[in-house]
Each structure stands twice: as structure tokens, then as C-alpha cells.
Amino acid sequence: MKFPQKRMDQAAIGVSMLCILHCIFLPLMLLLVPAIGLQFLADESVHQLLVCIALVISLVALSIGCKRHKAWHVLxxxxxxxxxxxxxxxxxxxxxxxxxxxxxxxxxxxxIIACHIRNYRLCAKTTCS
Structure with missing residues (x-):
């Protein structure tokens, strides 16, 4: 597996985890954020930005991975x-x-997280470049 493929899958997993954390903890953040000066985290644009980043990274990483391992169900x-x-x-x-x-x-x-984990594992087993 090439290094960039591994990093893109890891980055996509990380961004997806940030989406989950942002979504689950938003009510708590609305209470605590003003006290610590991070009001921008409560803005909906943060969620939109995370989704845009996840879109780009995920589509690239999954497309490259699927070209290698031919498991198109992952994509x-x-x-x-x-x-x-x-x-x-x-x-x-x-x-x-x-x-x-x-x-x-x-x-x-x-x-998305499950797909990138599967993509990562399938790419690790693939010997082609």
C-alpha cells in the first residue's frame, strides 16, 4: 500500500469522527463555548466545513483504493x-x-468510517502499485 492512500484513509476516518463528535457534543458546547471563547465551534458552518473535507478526502481515497482492490461495494x-x-x-x-x-x-x-477501515485493510493486502 502506498503511503498517501494510508494517510487519506486515516484522515477521512478522523474527519468523520470529528463530525460525530461535533454533532453529539454540540448541545454541551453551546453551554461551555462562550465561557472559553470558542464560539465559532457552535456555528453550523463548522459542520458544513467538516462535511466538505470528508467529501473530498473520502471520494479520492475510496476511488484510488477501489481501483486497486476492485471491491466496488466499499465505494x-x-x-x-x-x-x-x-x-x-x-x-x-x-x-x-x-x-x-x-x-x-x-x-x-x-x-464512512467503516468503509475507510475496509478500504485500508483491502489496500494493505493488495500488492499491486
Missing amino acids: IVGIAGLACLVFAVVFGHDLLGELMERIMTVVGSGL
Whole structure:
């Protein structure tokens, strides 16, 4: 496995974890953030930025990995996870409410994390460059 592929999968897992943490702990952050001067973390644009980063890194890492190991189901499930994240950010709060938006974010991020772990393992087994 090439070094950049490994790093991209790790970065995508990290960004997806940040999405989950941001979503789950946002109510707590709304209480604590003003006290420690990090108000920008409570802004919805942080979630949007994380999703944009996850989109780019995930699509590149999964595409490269799938070209190597030919397990295209990994890419398909990853795209489904990304679609959940995008839907949650763009429409979730207005159409589904706050709780369902969070659930969709956690489900989408979980799918992305699982896909990148699978992608990483499949790429590690592949000997082609």
C-alpha cells in the first residue's frame, strides 16, 4: 500500500469522527463555548466545513483504493454514507428535526468510517502499485 492512500484513509476516518463528535457534543458546547471563547465551534458552518473535507478526502481515497482492490461495494457504501452526511447538513434540521439530523450524521459518519477501515485493510493486502 502506498503511503498517501494510508494517510487519506486515516484522515477521512478522523474527519468523520470529528463530525460525530461535533454533532453529539454540540448541545454541551453551546453551554461551555462562550465561557472559553470558542464560539465559532457552535456555528453550523463548522459542520458544513467538516462535511466538505470528508467529501473530498473520502471520494479520492475510496476511488484510488477501489481501483486497486476492485471491491466496488466499499465505494458504494462510502457514497451512501457521504450522502447521509450531505443530506443531514443541507436538509436535515429543516426536514427531519434536530434529533434525526444527528442520527443521520452519526449513521453517515459510521458508514464512512467503516468503509475507510475496509478500504485500508483491502489496500494493505493488495500488492499491486
